[in-house]
Amino acid sequence: MAYLPKQVETMAADSPFRFHCHPGVPCFTACCRELELALSPYDVIRLKQALGLSSHDFLERYAIIEFAKDDLYPKVYLAMVDDGRASCPFVDASGCRVYHDRPAACRTYPVGRGVSLDKHGAKKEQFIIIREEHCRGFAENQTQTVHDWQSDQQTCDYNRCNDLLLPLLHPSDHSPPRQRLSSEKATLFIDTLYNLELFQSRCSQNSTNCAASPDDEPALLRSAIDWLQQQWQTVR
Numbered sequence: 001m002a003y004l005p006k007q008v009e010t011m012a013a014d015s016p017f018r019f020h021c022h023p024g025v026p027c028f029t030a031c032c033r034e035l036e037l038a039l040s041p042y043d044v045i046r047l048k049q050a051l052g053l054s055s056h057d058f059l060e061r062y063a064i065i066e067f068a069k070d071d072l073y074p075k076v077y078l079a080m081v082d083d084g085r086a087s088c089p090f091v092d093a094s095g096c097r098v099y100h101d102r103p104a105a106c107r108t109y110p111v112g113r114g115v116s117l118d119k120h121g122a123k124k125e126q127f128i129i130i131r132e133e134h135c136r137g138f139a140e141n142q143t144q145t146v147h148d149w150q151s152d153q154q155t156c157d158y159n160r161c162n163d164l165l166l167p168l169l170h171p172s173d174h175s176p177p178r179q180r181l182s183s184e185k186a187t188l189f190i191d192t193l194y195n196l197e198l199f200q201s202r203c204s205q206n207s208t209n210c211a212a213s214p215d216d217e218p219a220l221l222r223s224a225i226d227w228l229q230q231q232w233q234t235v236r
């Protein structure tokens, strides 16, 4: 395990921790500001559906797409509001306006989950807990295991969809390291995984069978990932 900052601790799935976040904590919604909140394709599906927006309109209104020079692939961040506090666009005095569909990072906090593939393609899960000083949830009187927390926060669909990206984004322990995407591949990456309507329309135009109903966007995402893997064999 690499060096971890002092407020970060590795956890097992059955490790207990004391934590409770609720509207009565003095720091309520303090953590919904000044965030670098990266969104996965499934986060975008859930948020845009909750807001009744197309992927295109969601990305236009609420996202920043960045391809930092040290990154291997582009990232989509939730754009914070310019209100002097860099607030999340979905926070208000009563809490999170998209609570039922909030991103995975908001659900699992203060627990983080990392996944990699071993040489047989099997998933290896690792967990950490982040004890930030401003977070008063650790002083509350509720204890749960990491596993129970994941279940309570309903991360199952998020984890399942996010893990589909593993073969694209993270090589197994025994694969050669990935290289930074070319700009052409990076554009294809965003257009395909973060704009499923565009992906589907391109499939229709090219008579490609994407094998998923437009109403089943998680299944459409799976098709988009498979398609992108095939394209990456041919696009430089």
Ligand code: SF4
Residues within 6 Å of the ligand: 020, 021, 022, 025, 026, 027, 028, 029, 030, 031, 032, 109, 134, 135, 136, 137, 138
């Ligand atoms: S800082 Fe911690 S306890 Fe406070 S609202 Fe955020 S997660 Fe909850």
Ligand code: SF4
Residues within 6 Å of the ligand: 031, 032, 033, 035, 088, 089, 090, 091, 092, 095, 096, 097, 098, 099, 102, 103, 106
């Ligand atoms: S999406 Fe909801 S929980 Fe997440 S940062 Fe915004 S307001 Fe907070």
